[in-house]
Amino acid sequence: MATLHGNWVKLDQRGITQGARSSHAIAVVGQKVYAFGGEFVPRVPVDNKLHVYDLDTLTWSVADVSGSIPPPRVGVTMAAVGETIYVFGGRDVEHTELNELYSFDTKTNTWALISRGDIGPPHRSYHSVTADDRHVYVFGGCGVTGRLNDLWAFDVVDGKWVEFPSPGETCKGRGGPGLTVSQGKIWVVYGFAGMEVDDVHCFDLAHKTWAQVETGGLKPTARSVFSTCLTGKHIIVYGGEIDPSDQGHMGAGQFSGEVYALDTETLSWARLDDKVESGGHPGPRGWCAFASACRGGREGLLVYGGNSPSNDRLDDIFYLALAQS
Template sequence: MSLVPENKWVKVGQKGAGPGPRSSHALAVVGDKVYCFGGELKPTIPIDNDLFVFDLKTQEWSVAPATGDAPFPCFGVSMVTIGTTIYVYGGRDEARKYNGLYSYDTVANKWESLTPVDEGLPGRSYHSMAGDDRKVYVFGGVCREGRVNTLHAYDVVDRKWVEYPAAGEACKGRGAPGLAVVKGKVWVLFGFDGEELDDIHCFDLASQKWTHVETTGDVPPARSVFPVVPYGKHIVIYGGEEEPHELMHMGAGKLTGDVYKLDTETLVWEKHVDVAGEEKPSPRGWCAFAFAVKDGEEGLLVHGGNSPTNERLDDLVFLGFSF
């Protein structure tokens, strides 16, 4: 990825009434539409529960029409897309009230509560989610009892939760790790357990076994609250918090703007080299992100997040992949 000039950041123009500055929110993409939900402008105070939608062709924001039971305003929320449906799970408000699992049908423009907190998983925030063509995977996060290291999946066909073997003592309970599904394996990267973590773990869905993974190359420093997307056999990560602030969530900590990719077959990391003329975004963490196709090019789409000055961002940036 670092050897070809096509891999460069571009700033995406935005028109209309969009989500504005925020962090700890989530993005999901369905076709040419990007959906944004949740977040905070000031630490631990959720902003709204509007579902914003951005048209990648017209580059215009609007509020998606919605009926049904929507999640309440929250931050530390995650969501993924399967088909034309978006699945939203977790997140909390300032009173530590947690959302359960919801779906939003982008064809019918309708919210549905699938499993309330008291009927599904224990409520959590700053967990991580990833999906394949049938299941929504949820790992880690911060519950009332603390940080967890459990892996579950919601089967969208059977409409029920599946619990997998716990990751074990080698994989500490953590908040805000990276999570990606690549060729039948669920990858857990880094995270936070009171300090930034630098370990990687992999769960094989076929054998139902966890592996502590050792990698080589340009290995990224420990981090949490960062974007991660799979691309073929690779996992691409960007930004995040490398050191926590002394005020923890009330501060920004040491944030980075670097990009790395991991080859999941060779287990070698490669760092992206800045390209002359690219519109490289500022360092950040707690941003919303998703894999997207913009103007026919596949890549990472990132919105907002927290800046090194502890101010929330409202830009929309895209890194194209050509490796």
């Protein structure tokens, strides 16, 4: 039976770097990584520039943009559908939860405000998004009155939001969960629901039904704000907060540096053999920006920045190249 494994590579950074930060987001279009939002000081948004990192030249630049530019924010999410990036929610400098949906056309470098207010999901931050070839899915996060467990989809063709049925109390409201779409299902993995949790849920897009998933194998411990991607039938989980700080978001909790994979067919977890190919291992961290990417012909997980066990914001970029043997 084939075994999934990964090799870590620390990527060089040239040009005008975005700088150390956490609670930011990235999206990948082709060989370009688009980075937005985040904090260096807890709860204080850094800027609203759109920074672009070229995976071929390993060079940063700042995009010359036009249109309705989103204000600075933390706890924001990004997802790409084709050559368009969608940015949703977050928390502004006044610590107010947001619910605007913006698009960014990477061909014209133009921002557009798509929805806000009573249209679309309620205000939130530290939620999760994933996308397929037509939809951007939004789940959970920290809302105005507490943690959320609602699931929404934005149809990029019709330009409309759809709210799906609630999962009910079996899937508690949570921030920082993993979210992927695979085999016609939306998978909600772990998260923070007043405590770190280790449950997995999925929503069947065809039947519009929720189910709690009983997983086996070598399960990772409960965690949130980890980095994740999908490769084939496997959901990859790296790092994350395994024990929150007594100071809440102002402090650093305990973080993991391990990599796990959940087989969405057998529903079995396995710890990945993740070796260092060059530049070192990213180590324990959470609150990173992350995305699926392809580099050197190999699919993998791109991880940028985040928060460290010493409560220092990080500015490095690592790529976990995945393969089966």
